[in-house]
Amino acid sequence: MDIPELRAQLDQVDKDLVRLAAERQRIVAEIGRSKRGSGRPLRDFRREKEVLDNVRGHAREAGIDPELAAGLMQLLINASLTRQEQDTVRALSQGGGRRALVIGGSGRMGAWFARFLDAQGFQVEVADPVANAAGFAQRERWDEGGLEHDLIVVATPLRAAARILAALAEKRPPGIVFDLGSIKTPLRGSLAALKAAGVRATSIHPLFGPSANVLAGRHVVLIDCGDRAALEAARALFASTTAITVEMDLDEHDRVIALVLGLSHAVNIAFTAALAGSGVDSERLKAVSSTTFGAQLGIAEGVARENPHLYFEIQSLNAHNGPALTALDEAVHTLLAAVRNGDEDSFVSLMQQGRDYLHAPQE
Numbered sequence: 001m002d003i004p005e006l007r008a009q010l011d012q013v014d015k016d017l018v019r020l021a022a023e024r025q026r027i028v029a030e031i032g033r034s035k036r037g038s039g040r041p042l043r044d045f046r047r048e049k050e051v052l053d054n055v056r057g058h059a060r061e062a063g064i065d066p067e068l069a070a071g072l073m074q075l076l077i078n079a080s081l082t083r084q085e086q087d088t089v090r091a092l093s094q095g096g097g098r099r100a101l102v103i104g105g106s107g108r109m110g111a112w113f114a115r116f117l118d119a120q121g122f123q124v125e126v127a128d129p130v131a132n133a134a135g136f137a138q139r140e141r142w143d144e145g146g147l148e149h150d151l152i153v154v155a156t157p158l159r160a161a162a163r164i165l166a167a168l169a170e171k172r173p174p175g176i177v178f179d180l181g182s183i184k185t186p187l188r189g190s191l192a193a194l195k196a197a198g199v200r201a202t203s204i205h206p207l208f209g210p211s212a213n214v215l216a217g218r219h220v221v222l223i224d225c226g227d228r229a230a231l232e233a234a235r236a237l238f239a240s241t242t243a244i245t246v247e248m249d250l251d252e253h254d255r256v257i258a259l260v261l262g263l264s265h266a267v268n269i270a271f272t273a274a275l276a277g278s279g280v281d282s283e284r285l286k287a288v289s290s291t292t293f294g295a296q297l298g299i300a301e302g303v304a305r306e307n308p309h310l311y312f313e314i315q316s317l318n319a320h321n322g323p324a325l326t327a328l329d330e331a332v333h334t335l336l337a338a339v340r341n342g343d344e345d346s347f348v349s350l351m352q353q354g355r356d357y358l359h360a361p362q363e
């Protein structure tokens with residue numbers, strides 16, 4: 001058979017694969033409906049493992065790499081979770097026509113939140129000088145117009161959020177108010193002012209970017225600012241999703257975030273800066289990419305694409321970032337000294353320390 005004929009056969013196989021994926025999605029949507037009816041959680045880790053084990057078995061029988069089959073199936077399961085979650089958010093319609101104002105709703109995270117609330121049946125209004133792409137009702141300035149919304153979400157950069165929350169404390173809106181800030185210390189005074197003014201305020205931090213379409217396995221931190229009911233109302237917004245909510249206080253949040261965001265961003269920014277300073281073209285390096293380099297480069301590219309002003313806020317406005325960056329600096333110096341001095345023991349003990357910390361046995 002010649003290549004055009006073989007390609008025609010492949011085209012047919014691809015068509016069948018897509019048709020089967022669509023059939024799978026249809027069944028998955030039905031399972032989602034049934035789970036909603038019986039109040040069962042959407043995600044079933046045990047079943048996912050069973051599905052992956054099954055396809056690995058089928059792959060072995062068919063003589064193909066089990067990990068190829070498992071990888072394909074993992075993509076399909078992710079698609080299932082997205083579909084079931086989106087259907088459920090719509091079906092439960094928690095918003096029920098209640099009104100929400102998203103301040104900064106044309107920004108990337110603000111726009112994500114506005115769409116998320118809209119999907120839940122909220123009547124969304126955006127306050128932003130920049131036009132919103134989704135066609136929500138809009139005002140340019142948040143403080144020009146009524147604030148009688150059931151929910152006010154402050155989704156602006158941190159310094160503006162601190163100002164807006166403080167101004168909201170003076171205006172005392174009747175609804176629930178929360179911010180989405182990545183760092184909470186700069187908001188401490190404003191959040192306290194809201195509490196003192198009797199505003200139903202809380203603070204949340206969704207630990208995912210605006211491109212997230214499924215919340216499975218994603219975390220949302222909830223911070224109690226003295227009003228449990230406000231915190232529970234914020235938590236309820238995620239009840240129809242598979243996101244995992246975690247409660248912590250404001251200080252613990254910033255301590256942990258200095259490592260989770262601050263340190264991981266810093267490592268990637270430094271990694272890319274070192275590559276850029278090497279004088280070797282990135283395309284040349286990609287051509288000889290190793291497993292570790294490829295994975296690291298993928299993360300570094302994601303970081304490089306992010307908003308540098310937001311990333312600067314995350315580095316500079318969190319008091320806990322100083323110790324985290326100092327620890328990074330010290331680790332690099334220890335590594336450098338070990339390599340320069342030919343000190344294998346100290347190099348090995350640095351790696352051993354990491355292995356113990358991560359409970360990762362040596363391969």
Ligand SMILES: O=C(O)C(=O)C[C@]1(C(=O)O)C=C[C@@H](O)C=C1
Binds near residue numbers: 076081
């Ligand atoms: O079997 C289910 O309960 C499903 O919802 C289907 C499915 C899948 O795609 O196979 C999707 C999500 C669950 O976490 C487990 C499995």
